[in-house]
Amino acid sequence: MTLRRGFQVAFLLLFVWLLFRAGWPPSAFRVEDGFLRIDPLIGLQAWLASRQWVQAAGIALFMLGLALILGRFFCGWICPFGTLLDVSDRLWHGKAVRKRRWLNDARRLRWLKTAFLLVIAVAALFGQGLAYLLDPICWTTRLFTYAVWPVAAIVGNLGLEGLRPVFEWLGWMGLARADLSQPVFGVYGVLTVFFFTFVFWLGRYQKRFWCRNLCPLGALYGLFARFAIFRRTVGEACDGDGRCHRVCPTGAILSKAERKTDMAECIQCGDCAPACHLNVTRFEPAALSDRSPSSTDLDRRRVLFSVGGGAFLSAWLAFEPGRKLLIDNALRPPGALPETEFLATCVRCGQCVKVCPTHCLQPGGLISGMSAFLSPVAVMRLGPCDPNCNACGGVCPTGAIRHLELSEKPNARIGNAVLDRERCVVWEQGRACLVCDENCPYGAISWKADGADRRPYVDETRCNGCGQCEAACPVPGSAAIRVHVAGQVRLSKGPYPPLPPAERNESGSGYPYF
């Protein structure tokens, strides 16, 4: 195993480990989203689209600065998506490479990834975030969150249950009663698997097909990697044998006899150096004059087409028919920026969904329109937003969800609980139930006696919209008390207006009572 393979495996494991340990309680250093935080594509997009300086943009500029020195080292050494591709490409290794002329041509589709980057950049200037559709780190995060995690939880719980007699016999009762929280993301896991299957399948035509032709993050790195100091050089003794050309996974070595390298394509993997029978290939600091002209055929027509496409897409998303009806139609996590700004900043990576311990946060469908696709929505019936948790804001790589102190979280209202008396078992059937009142952490639900019935009332001035009531309501189907967006408080900066102090009335009687 080469040094690079070691790095790749280590970074993939680190990625998975960081992702799987993301939960409650959040880590003090907030590094669970480390890979997303160093992703320059989403950092720059968040900066451009929201027109706000975000911390992520600073890290993005730093990473691009690194690319000026080391080229596309990220793609070859760190990117977990790239590592997965190296694994999946091996599945096709040895089998006859499928022949389909336009898919096999190393140079033919290369311009696509830069065109995608252009579309994303233009959309960002128009205030729309599109990077989530193609950013590899977002996709890998979603793959492990939406597809791998639920399956891992099922398998893990089956294993724990199968081994339970053994644990009990050994007296390991902690393990015998261990239970993995079971998330369910339904169609979004399937969607992610489809995407990855397709990308893996493309590997039949070219190694690292994605990185060569489609990845906008690779294209962004490539813009800077062309000027990289640390680059591939070939000695004078080269006899044009072409072994390096055959072994290069990204087609950066353009032809057998070509001694120059397209550094916008080179991922610094170094596979060509040991392949060279003359041992004249090096990776070392070298003069810029050594570089080959760009091999990307991004002619004027394609540039115009990309810019136009980006402008058209953002216009379509911004003026989406019925958007006025759709906007704000979803509950957002506490601390989410105001909706327009939120959608521009959120990269739909799913990190907040992963970290949410109650599975209240779910990938949203088209509920708030197409521009909100895959953005996180709070589904209180699945689990409430626990007042002891501020994990989602802590791991949001772009700051679309603000990191709130737990003391401030009650003030960042998600919405208001609304009681449906027609369905409430106390109001409608006179049953003994005040589960909403029991669970309300903010003292926003009180009861008043009417005969033997103790009927719940909501005081919306104290309601945070956390949804403890909605999650716990025993009425089958959708709850008789539900959180609505009306009453949500979302600010881009500054402190939230505080909730009125909990006056401990009737079911809480004036404090202190005695």
Next chain:
Amino acid sequence: MSVTRRDVLRILSAGGLVLGAPSVLSRFSEAADPKDPMAPEKIDASELTGLEGKPAPKPAGPPDLAVIEGADPATNTKAAVDMMGGMRRFVSKGDKVVIKPNMGFGNPPEEATTTEPRVVRALAEMALEAGAKRVMIFDNPCHRADIAVEICGMKKALQGLDDTFVFTIRSSRFFREVSIPKGKVLKKTKIAVDILEADTIINAPVAKSHGSAYVSFGMKNWMGAVEERTAWHTLIDLHEAIADIATFIRPKLTVLDATRVLVSGGPGGPGPIKNLKKIVAGTDPLAVDIYGLTLAKWGGSGYRVQDIPHFQHAILRQVGDHRIERMDIRKVAV
């Protein structure tokens, strides 16, 4: 044959007697049998007055109820259990012990919605000293389980004790269906396997007010050992179900934590809290619960036994002895 007026009257009256007798007789027998769950005449409100100062009817042996007041919850707990005859009375060597505290809410113990962790730790230490094989401390919380168990302080407080496990159960694989022989509305339900497999069950509830159940003491605490309880609010009567489960889960010892009590606004708070610094221990689950009513003005104005429906049902199901005025209640300040 001629039928006279007298014949007709005779036949009609005889027939009426024969047909009417069963309903009249049954009414008599009903009156004799106190099946009406809300029959008020069986419970006298005055039974709760004059608790103080009654001489203990039993001169020797542990009392029926031990009430300890003191600054340190752990000391109180140890004193209460010692007064009840020591932990060895309840735990034999090699026993699997279950302590069921209230860990239902993700609130710190100062909010008085969960059992004071020092009380539970003292119980666990005593059980281990008495030779328990292991001590299982669990709840099926209302709030998110893994957060509640941390925030309520139980996990931290029990750290460092061997063979002691603090956990929550939500998944149905930790419950087993049983039939409740004395259950009236709850004939069958799924109960925590740890309860079913335990040699000794110790109930360690916190004393607090409760919206729908009026008060949440010992019997109410068993809702945390049941898997499916939403139906208790929608399909069957909550109060009867609490009494039913109390006929099935029989703790050897109930330790009611009244270190601080949530006088109203329970069970989740926020509400007025009174620092009573008391521990009530007893072997009779019903007696402990009924004594709990005397601890504070629950719900603001205070409740009598007949105000609490699940107490009524528990009395009728003979969960225990409710006549605490006849009991040996020993109160000590430490």
